[in-house]
Amino acid sequence: MELVLAVIVGGLYAAGIYLMMRRNIVKLIIGLVLLSHGANLLIFASGGLTRAQSPLIAKDGHVLAPGSADPLPQALILTAIVISFAVTAFMLVLVHRTHQEAATDDLDALTTTDR
Amino acid sequence: MSNWLLTLPILIPLVTAATSLVFWRSVRTQRAAAVIGAIALLLAALALAARVDAEGIQVMQAGAWEAPFGISLVADLFSAIMVTIAAAMGLAIVYYSLWSMDRERESFCYYPLLQVLLMGVCGAFLTGDLFNLYVWFEVMLMASFVLLSLGGERPQLEGAIKYVTLNLVSSAVFLSAVGILYGIVGSLNMADLAVKLHGETEPVMATTLAMMFLVAFGIKAAIFPLFFWLPASYHTPPIAVTAIFAGLLTKVGVYALMRVFTLLFTQDVGFTHTVILVLSGFTMVTGVLGAAAQNEFRRILTFHIVSQIGYLIMGLALFTPLALAGSVYYMVHVIIAKTNLFLISGVVHASEGTYELGKLGGLYKRRPYLSLAFMISALALAGIPPLSGFFAKYSLVAAGLDRGSYGIVAAALGVSVLTLFSMTKIWAAAFWAPGPAEPAALGPGGERRIRAMMVPVAALAGASVAMGVGAEYFIGLSLRASAQLLDPNQYIGAVLGRNAL
Amino acid sequence: MLIAVLSGFALALIAPSLHRLTHKRTGFLVGLLPLGLCVYFVRLASGLDADVAPVRETLAWVPSLGLSLSFTADGLSLLFAALISGIGFLVAIYSGGYLDNHPQLGRWYAYLLMFMASMLGVVLSSNLLAIFVFWELTSISSYLLIGFFHEEEDSRKAALQALLVTGLGGVAMLAGFVLLGRVGGSFEVHELAAGAGLIRGDPLYLPMLLLILAGAFTKSAQFPFHVWLPSAMAAPTPASAYLHSSTMVKAGIFLLARLFPVLGGTPAWTAVVMPVGAITMVFGAYVAMRQNILKKLLAYSTVSALGAMTMLLGMGTDGAVKAAVAFLFAHALYKAALFLAAGIIDHETGERDVRRLGGLARALPITAAGAAAAGLSMAGIPLLFGFVAKEIFYEAALHGPDGWAAALTTAAVVSSMFFVAAAACVAYRPFFGAATETPKRPHEAPASMWLGPALLGAGSLAFGVFPGWIGEGLLNHSASAALGKSVDLHLRLWHGFTPVLGLSAVTLLGGVAAYAVRPRFTAALATVHRGCDAIGPQRWYDGALNGMLVVAKLQTKVLQNGYLRHYLAVILITLVGLSGSVLLTHVKEIRKHVIDSLVIAWETVEFYELGLAVILIIAIAAAVHSRTRLAAIAALGVVGYGVALVFVLFGAPDLAMTQIVIETLTVILFVLVFYHLPPFAIYANRISRARDLLLATSVGVVMGVLTLVATATQAYPTISSYYGEMSYDLAHGRNVVNVILVDFRALDTMGEITVLTVAGVGAFALLKLRLGARSRGDEEGSS
Amino acid sequence: MSSLILRTATRYIQPILVLFSVFLLLAGHNEPGGGFAGGLVAAAAYTLYAIAYGVEEARRLLYVSPQGLAGAGLLAAAGSGIPSLLYGKPFMTGLWHEGDVPGFGEIAVGTPLLFDVGVYLAVIGVTLSIVLNLAEEE
Incomplete structure (x- = not known):
């Protein structure tokens, strides 16, 4: 499964980046979302995959049963998911406002601040 | 008890910001909170720095979970210096904002955002955990996204799109690198990582990861060829925002580079640090040439930020005690000088109503004290003795010559002349050249407002002079910081306990 | 000596306020300091003794970097210091008259004093870094003084040019100093001189020599760096007289002399310094001949004189160094006087062109007398100090290095002829002959102004008649200090009928002839x-x-260029280039990892997992390819829920739950925003798409490979087992992920909710605060 | 959009979702759930309400402003780390009080729970701030 997941991760990165390089500002955000999915899955995969147990301590136990999934990457990903949600939401509003102000969704038309 | 000092630089801005948000309808409360918070932060930072200098590296394990399992907050001298200078800039900017920020932005949570920015910056300087560093980066970035776009004027939004996108790419690369690193080494604590990365790990992966971190932090630090977001956006928000960005944000990237490339990735210095050296040379040159091509006060300064980053990482790349000390000193120097130049441009704007060099003039005649402050900061930036910049430049040049890296020394010296060139360009156009026949009408607040804005300007100009005249103290401090950086065992020992070595 | 140097800076600080209090008398008040300093230095000089080591004072400033303010009072430094403070005194008083009523006169005094103090710092310091510090300060004060008439564009340009040229030389010199300091093990000049042998044998000797010379040559306006000096004449005349003739430009000469015991006298030294000096000397003198504007003429003749001194130091013989010192003293006296006189002419008549001046001696008798004495000295007429200096100059040239004596002597004689002509242009032509109409009716200048030329002219005469006064004392010590050994300088007015005297006669005749043919010659x-x-x-x-x-x-x-996708492309190419190249160098190990996991993969993968993977891939492709916004959102949703399923399958219920809720919210947000956006338009062409696809794929491949390597390599056990053990007993929670979030790594979570909060505030502010609309409204309203 | 069925359904589903979110929050320490998931569910509940009845109604139902809620959440989270100062322990050290509550069995109450409540509030505040403000756009 690692290989399969690695392909998916690679695919998410490639797709995300490809979309970000479009001129359409909407595709830029879709690309960003795909990119963050890619990063999350990458952490998930490289933390080690276990099909078995979720990291919950049984009612009668005091420690996590051996063979449970690694809880740390999960916690990291949870943090990362929430952060990327925050960023995506903000970015969406930003794009919305930019479109209102500039009346275009073409990124190539948004070059005035560099010149 | 004592190590609570380590928490304060994060906690104070957080509480200030959260309180201000609860009272988000009252601008007056937010202003008061911002001032109190900024002063408290500076005091806490000074106390922390004093303790670190006296007692060595300070560590606090958050939640009392022992390292490497919890999150460690670590303050070595370098961190402490950075926190202090960040707090000082925070106070200067808050005071400046009281007089220069428009009412609308103030009422839309400008001050809490500024506090969150400071919190993220301080967190990044103090954390000893790589993932936690990511989180602080995000805190800082999110606050900067909002500050950059706050107001919603078209240039702001255009700049913000580029700024946000490219910084998110950096975050994605950073996050991926952390994930891979965790997959291989199974830890996140930097001290622990340092031990393990220098143990059995294959150097190939260490070097590959080093390159990923170089790109991730390099984007944030705005090194060549990753700096595009900076000149595209920095000149668009109100000047107080630009000033604090210019002073602190890229420096956090440089800080991160210096941290990981002294602590974690020293397996293949011959390769990694040579790459950094080459990039530092290009960063200096492209930045200063970019500045030479501009004709707007803020844009010239903006490109200079990039150029100065080249010097900062030059010290890292040379990787000798003097070179790293040079970088540390340079960092403090450039934060002060650069922030002040932006603040001065803001005063100019408040007085003349424009940033265009072509429309400015006559300030030398009409505003002698502003002229003096500009002269000091500009010459400091160009490395003219006896101001701060000279000692910074000298340390790096001497370190480069010691190591026989003549190319980078030539670049550094040449760039300093070009820096002088563009500073005199501003000087000649805005200050010396005859001004418009009728001076522009002053905005609201008039002279009183300008005098108030001059307070932080004068203080920072004074700091540039003091850092030069009192260079022995600051160089000594930087040398001690650099010695700590070059001896990771001190850091590791402090975090993990002596027996970990 | 420390106080002597620093007092200038201190007075500079308060000069503007002082000026506000004292108005017209400021010049005299400010002048008291240099006068006092001059007396102090002369007294120090009179106490010099060849057998006693010179007085040194040291104040550690930045010992960590080897920078200390160490001052040495030997002949060389005291000669310069006395000239700087002495002429400084005259210039301070002079500028009170010259810039009378100028609104920024207070700042003028500040710059002037700052310059004087810096210059004193340069010549008194014996620490290389300290010299550099003061050196740069002279550049800056010179910049401010040249650009003093800052509303003229020419002044600004000239100031910039001077700053850039000397600045470039300065940084080269700094590099040279560092090298010298490292090779010699010290920045103290006398310690370096003690180890001169080693330094000269070092492989870095030549580079450091050239770097330091770059500094000296730019400052002392040697060809081809001289260009800034004639332009610098845009400065007010007192600055030209002070900085650009008698003091600052001599800093380079000083440096050559100061470092002569360390670096000088080698073949390399002679091969560079001597020809550069000689070329500058002849070139400067020739160009001076062509000038008609008084200050330009003087400027080029200064270039020439600096060339002469450089040439002499380059020759490096005892006689040459002695001649250089004497020449320097003579030049400082007469050139400052002539500049000041030129300033008076300009001030009183409003005319700068020699051709339109004449007969001013009647209106300006004192100025004329001073100028005449100075001019005679410049021309090298007996009874004036210029003659004495020129005699030993010729003497040195005649005894120049083998094979060069004839060429050097010729060069010296030719340029001295031009000097005679130039002196006639400046000191004879405007004052004598037929009077001309000038824009202003001339009157004798106020005493504050004529004092300078008068005293300096008298000095040229007095020292010319009694050369022993200074020759036996200060100049002697000065030459000794430069040479690093005790020498005797015999300055006499009358040497008898020697070949040198013959040359002098030839020079005079040639010079008069040159003056006579000058107008026709230049026209032709x-x-x-x-x-x-x-x-x-x-x-x-x-x-x-x-x-x-x-x-x-x-x-x-x-x-x-403003194109976000270009920025992205460059960044990603850097990423792939840097990390990919490292991976490629170890492609063998990597391939092993990949193949291993390939094998394992097929053994372990379940069919429903494969199915999920296929769905994910299709959804990703659909997101990329979709032509409508709605399809894109739908595909994005499928990807999100698919990722959540992956979390479900691999034991991460918390993640799955969060992912599902967040995905739902994200889709809602997308719909809300896209509602307002226009339909997709296709902007890109086929080629750019293919190019982007290639780059995107290579990033994907690198990340995929890294993921595989990371999953396959596990160098250490993870730290996670700790959480499993501690979570319930110490942290009172059975959901380990949640315990990590709220306890073990609560700091992360705190940061994270801060990010969230800020995003919320940001969205709120962006939507509600629209200053753009307001400013647009303003524009429309006003226009 | 606001069909009668949706309105009716929302009237019943919304409170259930909010209750469920509180359950997720409280259970989160031992079962899947926690402040994030809980907060997001609660936010989803209000979002649903906004879709059915309009933004104004949803705001009224919330009583406080989303920004204030987020600020309060931040304060609660930060505040949960401070009591450990009184015991001379590092920032964020968990402090627990254990006791038997009739009917529930042994229950441990500690500062990390307060922290989680802070997370819960912040998540609700922020999500609603974005969603409601965006929904008001024309």
Whole structure:
């Protein structure tokens, strides 16, 4: 499964980046979302995959049963998911406002601040 | 008890910001909170720095979970210096904002955002955990996204799109690198990582990861060829925002580079640090040439930020005690000088109503004290003795010559002349050249407002002079910081306990 | 001595306020300091003894970097210090008259004093870094003084040029100093001199020599760096007299002399310094001949004189060094006087062109007398100190290095002839002969102004008649200090009928002839000269500056082009290039990892997992390919829920739950925003898409490979087992992930909710605060 | 959009979702759930309400402003780390009080729970701030 997941991760990165390089500002955000999915899955995969147990301590136990999934990457990903949600939401509003102000969704038309 | 000092630089801005948000309808409360918070932060930072200098590296394990399992907050001298200078800039900017920020932005949570920015910056300087560093980066970035776009004027939004996108790419690369690193080494604590990365790990992966971190932090630090977001956006928000960005944000990237490339990735210095050296040379040159091509006060300064980053990482790349000390000193120097130049441009704007060099003039005649402050900061930036910049430049040049890296020394010296060139360009156009026949009408607040804005300007100009005249103290401090950086065992020992070595 | 140097800076600080209090008397008040200093230095000089080591004072400033304020009072430093403070006194008083009523006179005094103090710092310091510090300060104060008439564009340009040229030389010199300090093990000049042998044998000797010379040559206006000096005449005349003739430009000469015991006298030294000096000397004198503007003429003759001194130091013989010292003293006296006189002429008549001046001696008798004495000295007429100096100059040239004596002597005689002509132009032509109409009716200048030329002219005469006064004392010690050994300098007015005297006679005759043919000569060669100017060093400077600007504009246009996708492309290429190249160098190990996991993969993968993977891939492709916004959102949703399923399958219920809720919210947000956006338009063409696809794929491949390597390599056990053990007993929670979030790594979570909060505030502020609309409204309203 | 069925359904589903979110929050320490998931569910509940009845109604139902809620959440989270100062322990050290509550069995109450409540509030505040403000756009 690692290989399969690695392909998916690679695919998410490639797709995300490809979309970000479009001129359409909407595709830029879709690309960003795909990119963050890619990063999350990458952490998930490289933390080690276990099909078995979720990291919950049984009612009668005091420690996590051996063979449970690694809880740390999960916690990291949870943090990362929430952060990327925050960023995506903000970015969406930003794009919305930019479109209102500039009346275009073409990124190539948004070059005035560099010149 | 004592190590609570380590928490304060994060906690104070957080509480200030959260309180201000609860009272988000009252601008007056937010202003008061911002001032109190900024002063408290500076005091806490000074106390922390004093303790670190006296007692060595300070560590606090958050939640009392022992390292490497919890999150460690670590303050070595370098961190402490950075926190202090960040707090000082925070106070200067808050005071400046009281007089220069428009009412609308103030009422839309400008001050809490500024506090969150400071919190993220301080967190990044103090954390000893790589993932936690990511989180602080995000805190800082999110606050900067909002500050950059706050107001919603078209240039702001255009700049913000580029700024946000490219910084998110950096975050994605950073996050991926952390994930891979965790997959291989199974830890996140930097001290622990340092031990393990220098143990059995294959150097190939260490070097590959080093390159990923170089790109991730390099984007944030705005090194060549990753700096595009900076000149595209920095000149668009109100000047107080630009000033604090210019002073602190890229420096956090440089800080991160210096941290990981002294602590974690020293397996293949011959390769990694040579790459950094080459990039530092290009960063200096492209930045200063970019500045030479501009004709707007803020844009010239903006490109200079990039150029100065080249010097900062030059010290890292040379990787000798003097070179790293040079970088540390340079960092403090450039934060002060650069922030002040932006603040001065803001005063100019408040007085003349424009940033265009072509429309400015006559300030030398009409505003002698502003002229003096500009002269000091500009010459400091160009490395003219006896101001701060000279000692910074000298340390790096001497370190480069010691190591026989003549190319980078030539670049550094040449760039300093070009820096002088563009500073005199501003000087000649805005200050010396005859001004418009009728001076522009002053905005609201008039002279009183300008005098108030001059307070932080004068203080920072004074700091540039003091850092030069009192260079022995600051160089000594930087040398001690650099010695700590070059001896990771001190850091590791402090975090993990002596027996970990 | 420390106080002597620092007092100047201190007075500079308060000069503007002082001026506000004292108005007209400021010049005299301010002048008291240099006068006192001059007396102090002369007294120190009179106490010099060849057998006793010179007085040193040291104040550690930045010992960590080897920078200390160490001052040495030997002949060389005291000669310069006395000249600087003495002429400084006269100039301070003079400028009170010259710039009378100028609104920024207070700042003028500040700069002038700052310059004087810096210059004293340069000459008194014996620490290389300290010299550099003061050296740069002279550049800055010179910048401010040249640009004093800052509303004139020419002044600003000239100031910038001087700053850039000397600044460039300065940084080269700094590098040279560092090298010298490292090779010699100290920055103290006398310690370096003690180890001179080692330094000269070091492989870095030549580079450091050239770097330091670059500093000295730019400051002392040697060809082709001299260009800034004639331009600097845009400065008010007192500054020209002070900085650009008698003091600052001699800093380079001082440096050559100061470092002569350390670096000097080697074949390399002679091969560089002597020809550069000689070329500058002849070139400067020749160009001076062509000038008609008083200050320009003086400027080029200064260039020439500096060349002469450089040439003498380059020759490096005892006689040459002695001659250099004497020449320097003579030049400082007469050139300052002539400049000040030129300033008076300009001030009183409003005319600067020699051809339109004449007969001023009647109106300006004192000035004329002073100028005449100085001019005679410059021409090398007996009874004036210039004659004495020129005699030993010729003497040195005649005894120049083997094979060079004839050439050097010829050069010296030729340029001295031009000097005679130039002196006649400045000191004879305006004052004598037929009077001319001038824009202003001339009156004798106020005493504050004529005092300078008068005293300096008298000095040239007095020292000329009694050369022993100074020759036996200060100049002697000075030459000894430069040579690093005790020498005797015999200055006499009358040497008897020697070949040198013959040369002097020839010079005088030639000079008078040159003066006579000068107007016709320059007219005849005007085209040639214009041609020369068109390809001369000033053009090199302009070309370099413009070239730099062109490159800068071009570079910025290419790099900072405004296209986000270009920025992304460059960043990603860097990422792939840097990390991919490291991976590629170890492709064998990597391949092993990949193949291993390939094998394992097929053994372990379940069919429903494969199915999920296929769905994910299809959804990703659909997101990329979708032609409508709605399809894109739908595909994005499928990807999100698919990722959540992956979390479900691999034991991460918390993640799955969060992912599902967040995905739902995200889709809602997308719909809300897209509702307002226009339909997709296809902007890109086929080629750019293919190019982007290639780059995107390579990033994907690198990340995929890294993921595989990370899953396959596990160098250490993870730290996670700790959480499993501690979570319930110490942290009272059974959901380990949640315990990590709220306890073990609560700091992360705190940061994270801060990010969330800020995003919320940001969205709120962006939607509600629209200053853009307001400012647009303003514009429409006003227009 | 606001069909009668949706309105009716929302009237019943919304409170259930909010209750469920509180359950997720409280259970989160031992079962899947926690402040994030809980907060997001609660936010989803209000979002649903906004879709059915309009933004104004949803705001009224919330009583406080989303920004204030987020600020309060931040304060609660930060505040949960401070009591450990009184015991001379590092920032964020968990402090627990254990006791038997009739009917529930042994229950441990500690500062990390307060922290989680802070997370819960912040998540609700922020999500609603974005969603409601965006929904008001024309």
